[in-house]
Amino acid sequence: MTASTEVKPVATETGAFRRWLYRMSQKYVHWFFIAPALIAVLVVAIYPIVYSTGLSFFRVTFDSRERPFVLFENFAWVLNDTDYRVAFGNTLLYVFVTVSGAFILGFGVALLLRRITVGRNWLRLVLLLPLTIAPIVVGLTWNWMLDPLFGLINWILTGLGLPPQTWLASTSTARIAVMLVDIWQWYPLIFLIMDAGLSGLPRAPYESARLEGASEWTIFRRITLPLLRPVILVALLLRTVDAFRTFDLVRVMTDGGPAYTTETLSLYLYRTAFNFNKLSRAGAGSMIMLLVIGVISAIMFRYLYRDVERH
């Protein structure tokens, strides 16, 4: 095409321009694909972050006409608020317990599935069901299961000769109950990741280890775990980030009660903004939360990349 245009002197100008245009379009063609998504993300994700950050430096309510600049007043207020601290502590505990619980169960089930030979695909499907069900539905279903009067759980407990519990109404059991339901819902995520990771493992190291007569436990600790390290980190990272934001489940099961034992950050921030009309304080609270999530995932990310580069 270029050769034929160069023959005609009149067309040289446009030919050169078109060639330049072609070269440019070849060089920057990727932006043509990426730009629409990038612009959309800027609008729906970056703008809200910037807005919330800005919000937290002013005093804003839904009906306020004046919005005075108050610098760190909101941050100070939130950090001094006992409820915020309680919610923060609860959230940290919640994240720690549910992530480790889901990890142990999910990884355990993935390992268990390898010993089973019949109907694996269907088992996988049933095992991941809780993940696909709306958290709100899961919470409401378990409310019914855990009801002190007619719930199936208490019926089973009394059948086994154990005392019935007022699961969600008592300060000693509400936390445990909600966390167990959270594990029930989210262990499939870990299971899926670990299942994929286990299927991708090479065979050679195992065969040579068996020839040398290594025990199953040694093989697991010395071969499986190190090989799976990156996969484990990804699983933990994803689950941790999500666990920090838990709202639906706690909202319908206990709504933070009894006596604030299940109050999480998301619940606190929701209430502060939409029930107490303290927009900028919720903004400040969520900025601190974002910061903490960011730091935790950055640490995990660094571990992850160190691993990936080493291999």
Add this chain to the structure above:
Amino acid sequence: MAISLRQRLSAYVIMGILLLFILIPLVAGALTAFKPQIIWVSSPPVWVFQPTLENFEFVFIQRQNLLHLRNSLIIASGSVAIALILGVPAAYALARFRFRGSKGLLQWLISLRMIPPIVVALPFYVLFQTFDLRGTHFGLILAYLTFLIPLVIWMMRGYFVEIPSAMEESAMVEGYSRLQALRKVVLPVVTPGIIATALLNFIFAWNEYFLALILGGRDTSTLPVAAATYVGRARVEWGNLFAVNLIIMLPVIILTIILRRQLVKGLALGLVE
């Protein structure tokens, strides 16, 4: 692998108990949706009864949950369609071109997952009041794009990376432009991936509660929001609630069964990268 019979047997037993733990709440709940009001709650539980559709009739007609079903369908499919249109080309570019900042851009997109929903909800709430978007489907669709676009890009990139780039290169040698090669050679191969991505995103949007609660108006609230309204301070309408629960659960379960392989693969691809 040498596994003794006892080990194998115990694996089956543990798996069986686990399956009971998963299935009993779901099955018991689904059964309650078909129970007449007098046995919504009972101790000991009733397993055998004359099934009735009165709960469904009640929620659909008296409580207008048909409207909420419509809202859920419009919002979930609308947001997924837009997320795919915007996200698939971006995922293709991120899988195929190495340019300055491509790796950083991908990591940055993935890290958007960390944003707590409240950070999105606050500005959108204020914005919706200003632009009168509260009570429109479009408003919620917009809010859902915040987490759907990064997810689409992440998953689809995994599918595109799997396809050898020699495919479209040879098509381009034969005179196709890159866009033609993409449309006629790459897209057909990657269609199962697009379907899996669409489904997974649909499930996320369909199940979403937080943003729907805050940003949905009276005429645009979705099924999860409607389900929560059956929980009163004094009493819970269990039969009606489980009818709505079943309507929320059923499409997702059916989709999961039909596309189980694709879904498992898609999830694993998108997650392990």
